[in-house]
Structures are given as structure tokens and as C-alpha cells.
């Protein structure tokens with residue numbers, strides 16, 4: 001699993017490299033991750049001019065639009081968990097697992113507190129799920145996550161046999177559901193899973209931006225990189 005290896009100094013957490021895996025996340029890694037929130041203006045979903053975080057209905061897959069309220073309801077719960085993460089000083093990425101129409105597990109990013117770069121929201125939610133249900137029930141379970149799963153999580157989700165993934169904003173740096181690699185649908189030993197993005201995308205981006213601004217203000221040597229004011233337009 002090359003993508004788990006650390007290519008420091010200066011590399012990204014998920015870059016292929018020849019060095020050994022580490023379980024720490026350095027400030028440099030943190031900044032790499034946060035950068036993607038900072039550059040989201042340039043992603044594939046154009047600026048709408050709206051200052052109010054909302055849904056881009058025209059960008060959503062018809063499959064999602066069929067039952068939009070239901071999907072928004074579950075994504076709203078993931079966003080609320082991400083708000084908790086932000087309040088606790090953690091990168092605001094979070095998810096919920098839905099089985100038989102109910103949220104049965106939650107997870108938030110825990111890499112900063114634990115200094116363990118593998119403690120992503122999806123892993124924590126799956127661990128919680130497996131403490132209550134047999135692994136086979138993941139095949140009947142959907143994931144709602146505020147940010148597109150990274151390559152590591154996308155692969156784990158596939159191996160676990162998740163039924164479907166819904167996410168908020170894309171992850172241009174590490175995304176494993178199509179942004180960098182399409183781990184969910186590429187040929188592989190395990191069956192792939194469908195993945196739909198864009199549900200409360202702007203809210204997900206704004207959470208990351210709020211964290212980014214907060215971190216930059218708290219940093220002993222703030223990075224000199226352009227405008228750090230919160231941009232409400234995404």
C-alpha cells in the first residue's frame with residue numbers, strides 16, 4: 001500500500017515513496033491537507049456568486065436528486081459531526097454510516113489530536129460500526145462523508161464492501177473516488193461501489209476554510225501565502 005507511505009520531507013501523506021510508513025502527521029502534512037480547502041475556488045464546480053452555503057442542485061447526480069431530502073438529512077448529520085471536530089481543534093471532516101435508514105455510526109477526523117495520520121473519519125466510523133454489527137452488514141450500509149474519501153479510505157471502503165458513498169466536496173489532493181484515483185470503480189478484486197458528490201458541498205468547504213483560517217492565526221510562523229480572509233464564495 002504505497003499510498004500510505006510517508007515521503008517527507010515535504011511530501012504528501014499519501015504519496016507513493018520508498019520510505020517507511022510513519023504514524024505521525026507533521027505540521028507540513030497538515031498544511032498540505034488544508035491547502036486543498038484553500039484552492040477549492042478552482043475546482044470543477046464553478047463559483048455561483050452565492051454567499052450562502054447551500055447545495056448545487058444542478059451539479060448533483062440524478063440518482064441523488066431522486067431522494068434529495070433523505071440524502072441531505074444524513075449529510076447534515078455528518079456536517080454536524082464535522083462542526084464538533086472544528087470546535088475541538090480537529091480538521092473538520094466527518095461522516096455517518098447509515099443502515100436500514102438510521103445513522104448507526106459516526107466518525108470525525110482524529111489525526112491532529114492523535115498524531116496518527118491514518119485516523120480518518122471513515123476508519124473511526126467503521127470501527128464503531130464493527131463494534132455493533134458483523135462486517136457483512138456493511139454491504140447494506142451507506143456512507144455520508146463531508147469530503148470525498150482519500151485514496152486510503154476509498155480502498156478500505158471497497159475492501160469492506162460498503163454499499164454506496166455520498167460526499168460533500170471533492171478532494172483534489174487525495175481523493176480516491178475520482179479526483180485523484182477512482183479506487184471505488186477501478187478494476188479490482190473486490191466489487192466497486194457507487195459514489196456521489198456535491199451534497200452540501202459548500203458547507204463542507206466552508207468548514208475546512210474556517211479551520212484553515214483558525215490554524216493559520218494560531219501558527220507561530222503563519223505561512224505567507226496570499227489572502228487568509230474567509231472567502232464565503234465557493
Ligand SMILES: [Zn+2]
Pocket residue numbers: 120121122149150151152153154
Ligand atoms: Zn481518508
